[in-house]
Amino acid sequence: MMPTATHNKLSFIADELQALKDQHLYQSLVTVQGPQGPEITLDGRTVLNFSANNYLGLCTHPALKEAAIKATEKYGVGAGAVRTIIGTLDIHQELEIALAKFKHCEATMVFQSGFTANAGAINSLLNEEDYTLSDSLNHASIIDAVRLNKAKKGVYLHSDMADLEAKLKDAQGFRHRLVVTDGVFSMDGDVAKLPDIADLCDQYNALLMVDDAHGSGVFGEHGEGTVAHFGLCDRVDLVVGTLSKALGSMGGYVASTQAMRDLMVNRARPLLFSTPHPPSVAASALAAVNLLITDNSLVKQLWDNRNYFKAEMKRLGYTITSDSPILPVIVGESERAQLLSKRLLDEGVFARAIVFPTVAKDKARVRLMMSAAFTREQLDRGLAAFAKLGKELSLV
Ligand SMILES: Cc1ncc(COP(=O)(O)O)c(C=O)c1O
Incomplete structure (x- = not known):
């Protein structure tokens, strides 16, 4: 029989997982129901997706x-x-x-x-x-x-x-x-x-x-x-x-x-x-x-979307220093990044918190990934969520 979670030689794992949870570093998998795209279905709900590396929308x-x-x-x-x-x-x-x-x-x-x-x-x-x-x-x-x-x-x-x-x-x-x-x-x-x-x-x-x-x-x-x-x-x-x-x-x-x-x-x-x-x-x-x-039209569309979104985030008061379609909103402590990610999801926006060991402990962030597949309306919906949370969480 395969070992179970309570198998005594593996019991130390529970302590290691608890330590990750205590430090707000614990990650669990999010399952996308259906295709990867600018909008995805999570737990039966359609949300905007700002975390995929699907820069040109080619996944579909x-x-x-x-x-x-x-x-x-x-x-x-x-x-x-x-x-x-x-x-x-x-x-x-x-x-x-x-x-x-x-x-x-x-x-x-x-x-x-x-x-x-x-x-x-x-x-x-x-x-x-x-x-x-x-x-x-x-x-x-x-x-x-x-x-x-x-x-x-x-x-x-x-x-x-x-x-x-x-x-x-x-x-x-x-x-x-x-x-x-x-x-x-x-x-x-x-x-x-x-x-x-x-x-x-x-x-x-x-x-x-x-x-x-x-x-x-x-x-x-x-x-x-x-x-x-x-x-x-x-x-x-x-x-x-x-x-x-x-x-x-x-x-x-x-x-x-x-x-x-x-x-x-x-x-x-x-x-x-x-x-x-x-x-x-x-x-x-x-x-x-x-x-x-x-055909380079998708590459051009990606940059149009990225330039628009970055400029609008700046107008909302966010500081994003990036040369590319990767747009990190750096918030510092991992707990804060997890909170921002959670509140964004409440607003219909999926944007994963990135914490240690992927980034330094004091540089936790929500990393936004631009895509040519976003429509202007979808970008604006994402921006509306950032406008609301910027003040609520004192990010701007
Ligand atoms: C800079 C860099 N190199 C390599 C990889 C790995 O690529 P792949 O997902 O195809 O294994 C990644 C993926 O995150 C990356 O960001």
Whole structure:
């Protein structure tokens, strides 16, 4: 019989959960009844959704759904093996070729998620003779990818170029130095100083890797990402992207050279030891990439919505410093963030509180995610809730 909640060896878990509750850090899952969109159904009630990474509204786009259905009919539901044995289907390869065109690079390799793409890239590239230098606010998937690798680990202060330079100077004795940064920082929505970072990497002969999970589909004329936005495609060695945010389905990829792709085929543990996407996922991701290459109207709509909403929040008295469609309302203590989130839900707005360990203990927030899918009327309804709660909770 499986252990139960009262199983005596596991009883310590109840104490750990209680400790999280006492610190207002306890999270439980919210279940969406039906599709992901600007409005969702929670407990039978329709509410506005300001927490999804569905930047372009592609989670429910008809062309992506049709591609998934057709691929299921053509191929079935599974890849059948890991990529490096016999699990590479032509639809996986088609997606990789389209992504290379989209990211203006020689070759890409798709992984099951952005999380595993970071792990696969770093694990393929570096060993104990090398050095990684990571921004202090990088995403957890980079932190874990670095932890899993044997290279020596350094962290530079968030977007602090003087600190990065000092640490690069100290690291000259290593075989390779890899600087790794988010393109858009996922909790604050600020953009990395990529031109300065690229200059330092050239000056100190370091490799540069950008995790553009929140930049892809968002920055650049057609959503090519922050690297293209800054004109740095030929100066960034590896770009990681995700298919699970703006691109609407799931998966991650590493965009780089053909040689880097070949290296990952030989070394990236998530490719060697875990089964890839089913054909339906590869097909919907391919449809998303093709849509972005040919049509940038959703990217434009996303920015229109974001600029309107941010300006109106400012007019209401909220301070939001962000360069992107990630708009954090930072309130400080986690209890306050949980209260704001709860009161927003009472007003028909879902916006998840983000607390430690996702952000620092004194920087709890409600993080608002913009989407091209919002209508102006929906944005105004969200703003009305913030207008009411700003005064009630003394936020403005
Ligand atoms: C910067 C960054 N990198 C990677 C990931 C992981 O992406 P995925 O959800 O595709 O695993 C995320 C997701 O939150 C992210 O914000």
